[in-house]
Amino acid sequence: MSEPAIDRQRLSINQIVKSQLDVAADLIGLDESMRLLLRMPFRSVSVEVPVRMDDGRLEVFRGYRIQHNGARGPTKGGVRYHPEADEEEVLGLATTMTWKTALLDIPFGGAKGGIQVDARALSQRELEGVTRQFTRRIALLLGPYRDIPAPDMNTNQQVMAWMLDEYSAKYGYTPAAVTGKPIALGGSLGREEATARGALFIMRDYSRDTGVPLKGGRVVIQGFGNVGAHLGLFLYEEGAKVIAVSDAEGGLHNKNGLDMPALFQHAYKEHKSVWDFDGGDHITNEELLDMPCEWLIPAALGSVITKEKHAKTLDCKVIVEAANSPTTPIADKELEARGIQVLPDFLVNAGGVVVSYFEWTQNLQQEPWTLEQVNRSLRNKMTQAYDIVRHMAEERGVPWRTAALAIALERVAEAEALRGGR
Numbered sequence: 001m002s003e004p005a006i007d008r009q010r011l012s013i014n015q016i017v018k019s020q021l022d023v024a025a026d027l028i029g030l031d032e033s034m035r036l037l038l039r040m041p042f043r044s045v046s047v048e049v050p051v052r053m054d055d056g057r058l059e060v061f062r063g064y065r066i067q068h069n070g071a072r073g074p075t076k077g078g079v080r081y082h083p084e085a086d087e088e089e090v091l092g093l094a095t096t097m098t099w100k101t102a103l104l105d106i107p108f109g110g111a112k113g114g115i116q117v118d119a120r121a122l123s124q125r126e127l128e129g130v131t132r133q134f135t136r137r138i139a140l141l142l143g144p145y146r147d148i149p150a151p152d153m154n155t156n157q158q159v160m161a162w163m164l165d166e167y168s169a170k171y172g173y174t175p176a177a178v179t180g181k182p183i184a185l186g187g188s189l190g191r192e193e194a195t196a197r198g199a200l201f202i203m204r205d206y207s208r209d210t211g212v213p214l215k216g217g218r219v220v221i222q223g224f225g226n227v228g229a230h231l232g233l234f235l236y237e238e239g240a241k242v243i244a245v246s247d248a249e250g251g252l253h254n255k256n257g258l259d260m261p262a263l264f265q266h267a268y269k270e271h272k273s274v275w276d277f278d279g280g281d282h283i284t285n286e287e288l289l290d291m292p293c294e295w296l297i298p299a300a301l302g303s304v305i306t307k308e309k310h311a312k313t314l315d316c317k318v319i320v321e322a323a324n325s326p327t328t329p330i331a332d333k334e335l336e337a338r339g340i341q342v343l344p345d346f347l348v349n350a351g352g353v354v355v356s357y358f359e360w361t362q363n364l365q366q367e368p369w370t371l372e373q374v375n376r377s378l379r380n381k382m383t384q385a386y387d388i389v390r391h392m393a394e395e396r397g398v399p400w401r402t403a404a405l406a407i408a409l410e411r412v413a414e415a416e417a418l419r420g421g422r
């Protein structure tokens with residue numbers, strides 16, 4: 001297993017997000033003061049996260065909670081545990097959450113949290129310690145009408161349960177303070193697979209409108225976390241051929257299509273690497289991105305499709321951005337020139353926060369929804385956003401990302417202006 005981890009150019013997510021903002025702001029003629037306001041986070045907090053490790057040593061990690069904009073509602077966004085989750089990355093992701101919630105028209109602003117830690121190296125006890133210490137230090141920023149965390153990379157329902165427990169110890173039982181919780185603690189049916197299901201709805205709509213086939217279509221997925229694994233399974237059920245997948249260890253290829261139910265069990269349920277799965281040939285993450293296919297789905301880290309790498313060589317019809325900011329702005333231009341469609345991250349991967357919104361409303365109203373109700377409402381939300389983005393892109397003759405961002409920006413700017421008082 002000498003496969004290198006995903007190789008990336010050093011453009012930060014925040015740099016990517018900022019440069020995209022300017023393009024969309026120009027399109028709608030956004031004034032300079034609003035641009036100034038939206039480039040900066042409302043509040044950015046950095047905390048120490050001390051934890052007693054299993055061997056008795058004290059380790060101190062760095063944690064962040066950044067609230068980008070709350071004009072449209074309480075700020076909302078996940079918490080990721082990753083060595084690269086520094087202030088710059090978390091700010092870029094918090095900003096993306098502002099666009100995501102605005103585009104999907106849910107009553108939230110954008111925030112993100114992160115701890116700079118290699119979660120895979122932590123024991124369950126250490127993970128709990130990190131989570132509790134972090135939550136204690138940011139609890140004063142949180143609340144169902146202030147800022148609501150959720151899972152993101154390397155965090156899950158259990159992590160949310162600990163966060164809720166810490167928050168409730170301080171402020172009393174408040175299920176709406178955290179989303180992505182276990183069902184037994186007030187979580188929503190369908191939340192765990194919501195991001196992947198939302199992406200599937202976007203792909204279905206796009207396939208119907210353009211003829212790029214889902215049934216029999218070749219799919220390549222980079223990343224096998226919550227989103228990559230669930231989406232791979234859904235696409236298999238849809239009749240697509242998932243010909244390659246990868247995780248940080250490396251990738252697996254089978255031109256006849258991988259056995260996704262078995263791979264899902266092996267890698268997602270049993271937490272093993274896709275690399276160890278017997279059912280395909282080994283490939284590197286770099287080879288994977290250039291594999292000929294109809295649908296290329298980056299579902300791991302940011303900045304993996306760059307001017308230098310893959311923008312000229314990848315060989316798909318559509319890039320479905322399940323990850324946040326996988327494509328750099330210059331790569332975007334190259335892809336546009338090559339006629340490769342890019343379905344942007346804050347449209348494609350919005351399903352998670354949409355169902356977080358449903359979870360929050362279920363908690364506030366103290367009335368659980370059925371899975372059918374959750375999935376139907378998710379489909380409506382995703383399809384509405386898909387339709388307006390497509391319409392705007394066609395009407396203005398701009399890439400989908402620019403169109404989506406312009407719509408989101410207009411909504412946030414309107415709310416900011418109506419609140420006034422700056």
Ligand code: GLU
Pocket residue numbers: 076077078079100148149150151152153179180349350352353354356
């Ligand atoms: N972490 C997910 C995202 O980036 C979900 C956020 C949420 O549910 O608040 O969209």
